[in-house]
Amino acid sequence: MVPNPGRCERESATLRRQQVLDAAADCFRRHGFHSAGMAQIAREAGMSVGHIYHYFENKEAIIAAIVDRDLVRIIEILEGFRNAEDIIKAILNRVAVDIDTHTDARDSALQLEILAESSRNPEVAKITRTKDAIGRKLLGETIENGRRQRGLPPLPATDLDARIDVMIALFEGLNCRGVSHPQLNRDGISAVLDKVLRQLLED
């Protein structure tokens, strides 16, 4: 077997970057974006500050990479629906999992911190809005494909866009609910959401 040092190095760099992102996510979550410094992130990641700067220019670049990683996860989920025989059914079947993800305390804390920072930091706002636009576009295509499979008529663009915003609001709202009402009844909410999503997807 021929050794491949180039590949190993790339893999190691990817791993190091992930390590920085995990450490930074923890710092942002626990202390807020403003209060978390590069030195603290370095300590948490077990690296030198210089090493962190080798991978990321500043905290905004780290946030951008965290948001990118999140977008990749969303794209994977939506791409996963593409091959489903019944896309709408596949979306509805995931509701319970989505509720768990969106009410997870650690994940909610990070999402809320990134949104709070977006509301005052134009650079971070640009990052989250770009991600949001890509997510909305893909979700729209997924819904349209699902409706086509079922022989449902295509939706006027403004109606589709509004349904997408309401669907995303529901799940982003669950991030908020997970913080303000951590004991929420997941099964009950799953049943209610199933009905609401049917209306948004099938009507």
Add this chain to the structure above:
Amino acid sequence: MVPNPGRCERESATLRRQQVLDAAADCFRRHGFHSAGMAQIAREAGMSVGHIYHYFENKEAIIAAIVDRDLVRIIEILEGFRNAEDIIKAILNRVAVDIDTHTDARDSALQLEILAESSRNPEVAKITRTKDAIGRKLLGETIENGRRQRGLPPLPATDLDARIDVMIALFEGLNCRGVSHPQLNRDGISAVLDKVLRQLLED
């Protein structure tokens, strides 16, 4: 007319407190709860730091008062429905206003900052969770009264609780949408929300 200095003093104190809350809300929104110091809040309010401490023990006490003020607003809205001939219709008629309030950039920024802080600060979490529980209880009573007026059967407690969480998630999610998608189509969303809320309230 007999002068009433006691009353004047109380009114002036109330006004001063409001001034501090407005200044603090601005600071939290712009810099985040962690980064906003009492000195900065005092400067913004045009008072001395000692004066601020006369009204509020610490930043958590300020957040508690801001959350209280918000709760009073919610209670007023829900109390306003109480005398409506058709409570469900009155709720639906407010949807456009609610969308505007919840996607207002300044208000969203503050709500998200308070929630982000709640997810890492147990003292702030306690404040927001208490407010949330009161809000849920009142919303539940409002929905039940509305259904009774229309001769609709009462909902099982778990179903009602889940509908309440989904309704609140929708509006809290709009706070998030206002940040990630500020150009959202308010009219389109209003039409979609109307249908979703009908299902949640009337079904």
